Amino acid sequence: MSQLPALLAILLGGIAIAVQAPLNGALGRTLGAALPAAAVSFAVGFAALMVLSYATVSHPFGKLAAVPLWQWAGGLLGAYYVWSVISGVPTLGVVTAMAALILGQMAGALVLDAIGAFGVPVQPVSLTRVLAVILVAAGVVLSRL
Numbered sequence: 118m119s120q121l122p123a124l125l126a127i128l129l130g131g132i133a134i135a136v137q138a139p140l141n142g143a144l145g146r147t148l149g150a151a152l153p154a155a156a157v158s159f160a161v162g163f164a165a166l167m168v169l170s171y172a173t174v175s176h177p178f179g180k181l182a183a184v185p186l187w188q189w190a191g192g193l194l195g196a197y198y199v200w201s202v203i204s205g206v207p208t209l210g211v212v213t214a215m216a217a218l219i220l221g222q223m224a225g226a227l228v229l230d231a232i233g234a235f236g237v238p239v240q241p242v243s244l245t246r247v248l249a250v251i252l253v254a255a256g257v258v259l260s261r262l
Contacts, residue, residue, distance in 0.1 A: 135215055141199060142206040151203040158199050213260040220253045 137158075145154035170177040198218075206214045227250055230240035240246075 138202045138206045141203045145203040155200040216257040216260050223250045
């Protein structure tokens, strides 16, 4: 995928996350708790991904037994993310919750890029990249004023 389609896909993913946050928050209010809401959200996503996997990939899970244990952690981290947003949006609002989410993503990404974690190409820490994280942190603060 070239850069423009990748950027557009991620931009749309960001919009989806922003829309997902209040939807899941409403689900949490309806169910009376964040954890069951996160479970329902994941169940719906799981069902959709299973259908798409079988519709688009031949034998989509044929190599599942060969997956290293550490690679399963992504699902746990995704579950934590969904729960944290469901829990945080009612208190913080969508803008602050998304700004804090992006700050966490960028701070973590800065470290992961610097060490080349999990096979990603190493991207050195630079002043401009650190300033980008600081500007997002400022956005978190400004969103609460």
